[in-house]
Amino acid sequence: MxxxxxxxxxxxxxxxxxxxxxxxxxxxxxxxxxxxxxxxxxxxxxxxxxxxxxxxxxxxxxxxxxxxxxxxxxxxxxxxxxxxxxxxxxxxxxxxxxxxxxxxxxxxxxxxxxxxxxxxxxxxxxxxxxxxxxxxxxxxxxxKPLGTDLKSSMAINDAVGAIFTEAQIYRIDHYLGKESVQNLLALRFGNALFEPLWRREWIESIQITIAEELGAEGRGDFYDQTGALRDMVQNHLLQLLSIVAMEPPFSMTSDAVRDEKLRVLRSLRKLDEDQVGRDVVRGQYAAGASKGVAVPGYLDEPGVHANSETETFVALKVEIDNWRWAGVPFFLRTGKRLAERVAEIVVNFRPVPYPLLGPQSARGGANRLVIRLQPNESIRLYCLAKQPGEGMHLQTVHLDLAFDQFFHADRMDAYERLLLDVIHGRLALFVRRDEQEQAWRWVEPIQKYWATSGKPPKRYAAGTWGPPAASALLAQHGTCWLEEEN
CATH class of the missing domain: 3.40.50.720 (NAD(P)-binding Rossmann-like Domain)
Incomplete structure (x- = not known):
């Protein structure tokens, strides 16, 4: 300490x-x-x-x-x-x-x-x-939010940067302070088991989800000017994506880590209008039930404009154009008033090339790593094992690392860790200007398409997992969201 x-x-x-x-x-x-x-x-x-x-x-x-x-x-x-x-x-x-x-x-x-x-x-x-x-x-x-688009973000950064140097500026993203995000780095770069497999030859797809049960919660006037793309995708989801996909840095110094994250953001395939229309799902919750209690739709929340088209849900498929990840789809998802409060990263490994032990041995999803960020931080590795008894009958089992059960020392809250990092002058878990602005450049085509397409967000009932189109997005690639398989 x-x-x-x-x-x-x-x-x-x-x-x-x-x-x-x-x-x-x-x-x-x-x-x-x-x-x-x-x-x-x-x-x-x-x-x-x-x-x-x-x-x-x-x-x-x-x-x-x-x-x-x-x-x-x-x-x-x-x-x-x-x-x-x-x-x-x-x-x-x-x-x-x-x-x-x-x-x-x-x-x-x-x-x-x-x-x-x-x-x-x-x-x-x-x-x-x-x-x-x-x-x-x-x-x-x-x-956050540091602006509403690239232009406004650059204006804020210019104003702050005229008075403070980049080494003095700490742009906070509390997801980067979560214990399980730090353990993702340890898992990849501290273990010979995972790093050789962390590439397109062995990984079929990756899902990153940040789901909230709550709705606008009295902050409708703020949220209606923001929406899920600005509030969650441009920062939290793209930051998690960059950590999952980054190359090993030459050291764990602040700029070495952030250089590798920036390379991922620069490698994200830009989406044209056709791709936004096909690979991005935009939703807005309607009235429904959360944990058995009736809740209003987004348009009935205080402070929300009666004809608002602000999205409360986004799901999208993205690809990274580099040698490590070429051809591997990354599915990102976030939303309010969903069925469960959960943040997790799901790494789906490819099935074995030949079903030697029967059809189940080649089943997608049997080999999977689930990194839970909230509510309970954990890492779970799924694999196949033989059921006791006669014959070769396989069953999915899992190996667990539940941090609260294995480590008995006091665990830090994400904000607590980041505030201490500021006091001690550690920048690695904070977002550098070029990272932030590259993320804005990537989401700009989505913003522009939504502003000009005339297509409203797809409605979904509160308490569900979002619009059916989000499930169809994965079905096109022969897979499904984790909760749908279970």
Missing amino acids: NTPLPYTFVLFGATGDLSLRKVLPSLYRAFHTGKLGDEGRILAVARSPLDAAGYHDWAEKHVRPHLDEGIWVAGTWERFLALIDYLPLDLSRKEDYGVLAERLEQYKGTRVFYLATGPSLFAPICEGLHHANLNEGARIVLE
Whole structure:
């Protein structure tokens, strides 16, 4: 475990939803386990006219309910609150940042600015920090969404990059902090068993799914301007794809890892209009039932436009044009109001070339690796074994690595790991500008096709696995989604 460092963590947007649900609970977890230490301060910054005591009361009311019961300890919570100061500030007025500079003179250590605000405030905040000479030697964390398309993303990156160097900028994608994503790297590059098989000669197809049971959940006004392509595909799904498909880096340094991810994104086959129409499924949930409870359709959610064509579901087939992956289809899928909350990577190995032990020995899916990212992180390897008794009758069995059962040490939350990485200056799990903009370049043809085709999203009932077209997409290639086979 790294020795806790002195730090000053400045949280902009400190009364917002992201701060109360993710950032502050993760900082508390790190403090509770001794990874954060007492040698630092957290300065909460927002518009609300509070003082430190008032913000502590706010945190007691709004943040504490998001802490796991197993980690909340009264004395530890009070010590954590004692680290938190508060400063009311108009983030859009760069002249006001002199007050922030005066306050920060009291604190020492690595200086981190976390922008838990809307992207429209990223440039004004950076300009204010520059005006007060606070950008030198500091680290700045940017939350998604970074723009709505390539042009707006580049504009944000230009504005931030004019004041902070690329080595100071941490673009956060919390999926990269998940334990199972880190174990994917260990699985591939730490074991002689898998790396020789991790190629087109032995892998038939790969599925990556991020499914949510929840709908818009009171965030309809935000989500209706975003949609699943921008919210999930452009960042989370393409980042997971790049890690699954990357070549072994020459080292595990930040840029070596990110160089290989970028090569994957550059190798993604561009989709023309015909391919978007054929290989991309766009959906929107209608009324249905989630866990037996009736739920409204997307168009009936508060804040959603009555005639909205914003997608809540995307499934697509993509291919990587390089020697390792040529001809291997990657099926990506994400959606809201689906049947189950799950994030997983499914690697389907090719069946044996000749059914020596009967038809079942050549059955697709018998040899499979399933990497579960949520809700319970695990790795499961499926293979065939002989059933006890007479004759050669095969049955699919599996070998499990359930992290919570095998490793008994405290496991870090994704945000907790990433926040500690910022404090310690580790960039490997953060998205570099060229990665992010290459992902936007790849999704642009999909955005343009949807904007001009006049075809509305396909409807699917809440509580199902999405439009039937998503199943047909895989059926064209002789396969199916994992839950359909089971």
